[in-house]
Amino acid sequence: MSQKGYILVANIFGYTAFVKQTELEHAQSIVDDLLNTLIESFQPPLIFSKIEGDSIFAYTPENSFIKGQTVLEAIENLYCIFAVTKESMHRNTVCPCKACKAMTDLDLKLVLHYGTYSFTTINSQQDLIGTDVMAIRHLSKSPISDATGINGFAFITSDCVEALGIEDIAKSFKTYSENCEHIGIINGFVYDLNPVWEVTREQNKITVIPEDAWLVVDTFLPVPSALAWEYITEPSYRRLWLKASGITVDRNENGRVGIGNTYICAHGKYKINQVIVDWRPFDYLTVDTAMPLKGVQRSTTKLTKQDSGTKISWYFDRVTGLNSIHTFLLRLLFISMKGILTNRLKRGSETVLKMIEKEVRT
Ligand SMILES: [Zn+2]
Numbered sequence: 184m185s186q187k188g189y190i191l192v193a194n195i196f197g198y199t200a201f202v203k204q205t206e207l208e209h210a211q212s213i214v215d216d217l218l219n220t221l222i223e224s225f226q227p228p229l230i231f232s233k234i235e236g237d238s239i240f241a242y243t244p245e246n247s248f249i250k251g252q253t254v255l256e257a258i259e260n261l262y263c264i265f266a267v268t269k270e271s272m273h274r275n276t277v278c279p280c281k282a283c284k285a286m287t288d289l290d291l292k293l294v295l296h297y298g299t300y301s302f303t304t305i306n307s308q309q310d311l312i313g314t315d316v317m318a319i320r321h322l323s324k325s326p327i328s329d330a331t332g333i334n335g336f337a338f339i340t341s342d343c344v345e346a347l348g349i350e351d352i353a354k355s356f357k358t359y360s361e362n363c364e365h366i367g368i369i370n371g372f373v374y375d376l377n378p379v380w381e382v383t384r385e386q387n388k389i390t391v392i393p394e395d396a397w398l399v400v401d402t403f404l405p406v407p408s409a410l411a412w413e414y415i416t417e418p419s420y421r422r423l424w425l426k427a428s429g430i431t432v433d434r435n436e437n438g439r440v441g442i443g444n445t446y447i448c449a450h451g452k453y454k455i456n457q458v459i460v461d462w463r464p465f466d467y468l469t470v471d472t473a474m475p476l477k478g479v480q481r482s483t484t485k486l487t488k489q490d491s492g493t494k495i496s497w498y499f500d501r502v503t504g505l506n507s508i509h510t511f512l513l514r515l516l517f518i519s520m521k522g523i524l525t526n527r528l529k530r531g532s533e534t535v536l537k538m539i540e541k542e543v544r545t
Contacts, residue, residue: 184301186299190300192323194236194291195290196328196334201213209280210282224260228410229409233310235320242311245346253409253464255352258374259376260464262293269286290377292328293337296315296319296342299314300313318363318366318369327373333357333377336376338374339372341369354437356375359371389481392498400496400528403494404532406493407493410493416468418430426527427449432444432445440462445457458470478502478504480499482497482499483498484498497528502514
């Protein structure tokens with residue numbers, strides 16, 4: 184039976200030259216290590232399908248994500264996992280062989296397409312098939328790097344951009360077209376991923392760690408961390424955890440939410456601002472919540488993958504005011520907040536859970 188959804192192919196830029204021109208033994212094991220690390224990092228809703236040479240095929244049924252930005256973030260994470268693995272392999276080798284020296288030239292190419300696919304079983308191995316699978320296989324071998332000068336990228340087809348509703352984000356990407364045999368011309372966008380890695384590598388982490396927390400509340404959702412992330416960050420769901428009557432969030436110029444944006448939580452006629460100070464998709468979110476007397480409370484929501492779902496831990500720092508008197512008064516005011524916050528988040532997780540159970544997800 185055929186299914187609609189997203190198909191992803193990941194393969195390595197520079198693979199052929201690397202394996203041919205360097206001592207074969209280490210070249211192949213370097214590539215295998217990189218590919219295996221990527222395969223291990225696939226998590227639902229992104230489902231690993233198969234490996235063909237240096238190409239990894241994965242898919243995700245449509246409606247597995249709430250918003251398009253999450254798919255982009257899943258792709259950015261894959262790229263960063265590749266980059267960090269490559270860097271640490273290079274740093275930790277003392278081998279003087281050509282392959283170990285040249286591995287820094289390898290990069291990751293991703294192609295994401297929206298279309299129809301079905302499954303067949305060959306030698307008890309599941310295989311993805313269909314015209315759109317053929318198209319993406321062709322695209323993954325296209326000379327996109329030669330045309331754009333970008334080696335590490337995600338090529339996202341126009342159909343896919345439209346299905347994800349990320350037209351605003353894609354505006355800043357280079358365009359590329361490919362004539363696929365028997366299929367026709369496929370247009371799309373080339374998202375340069377190297378700058379994403381550069382920023383991620385340089386960014387200082389801002390988190391409240393459990394050892395420093397004033398309050399720790401653990402909750403749980405029986406969904407993969409990419410989905411739990413959406414239930415935490417998407418205003419319509421975030422509202423349920425914080426018991427707000429409504430939440431809005433501003434977006435940056437390309438339509439994305441991230442560091443520097445502000446959640447405005449309405450509790451009746453009161454509005455509380457939460458500024459996003461760190462945003463690490465599927466790992467943690469840190470916000471600074473504005474308090475009375477110009478006080479601020481920092482909190483981190485940390486996601487931990489577990490066998491049956493995602494543990495969601497809320498770490499609240501002590502509230503601080505403009506000066507020591509304000510801080511003293513605020514902390515006094517906050518004594519009763521421990522129980523209130525704990526109850527609110529526990530009840531919030533029950534509400535979200537009920538809603539998940541109601542929603543039919545395929
Ligand atoms: Zn070597």
